[in-house]
Amino acid sequence: MDIEKRVSELVEEKIADRPDLFVVSVKMLPNGKLVILVDGDKGIGIADCVAISRHVGFHLEEENVIETAYNLEVSSPGIDLPLTMPRQFVKNVGRTLALKMADGSKREGTLTGLTEDAIVIEETKKEKGEKAEQIESVIPMGQITETKVVISFK
Incomplete structure (x- = not known):
């Protein structure tokens, strides 16, 4: 039995009545x-994490899915973890993102929106001797290898 698949099913079952939550x-x-x-x-x-943990833990014990000792941890992804799902991008519209691009370059800008297969960021471009200007860039998801939210303490 695929443990991760079964656990995902159990979590989905527990949050089925909560359309605002997602795995x-x-x-x-x-x-x-x-x-x-x-x-x-x-x-x-x-409270939601605890409820999910109890539900999953109870069913894993009942079904004896995992035969060895295990430690169950339910949490939200930390701010230091890269965004991986479209819903995470939606949630972070208005925040500054740091992007690692497939070509090795880095970009940073404020997430202003997203399409089915791209994100839209507003980034500052500055040419030597000229004023910085804000430009909107549409970046295809396929060109991005990692996206993280930039934490600002201003």
Whole structure:
């Protein structure tokens, strides 16, 4: 039995009545740690994580899915983790993103929107001796290897 697939099904079952919540990833690590990352369009609270943990833990025990000792961890993806799903991009419109491009370059700008297969950012372009200007760029998802939210403490 595919543990990660079964756990994903259990989480989906638990959040079925909560359209604002979504599964980001389920990973069974070699050290016996089962990590479930769940997010929400407006974030996710500790109570939701606890409820998901109890539901998944109960069913894993009932079904004896995992035969070895394991440690179950349910949380929201940390701000340091890259965005991987369209819903995570939607949630972060208005925030500054740092992008690693497939060609090795880096770009940074404010996420202003997204299409089915691209994101739209407003970035500052500055030519030598000229004033900086804000330009809107549409960047195809296929050209981006990693996207992270930039934390500003201004």
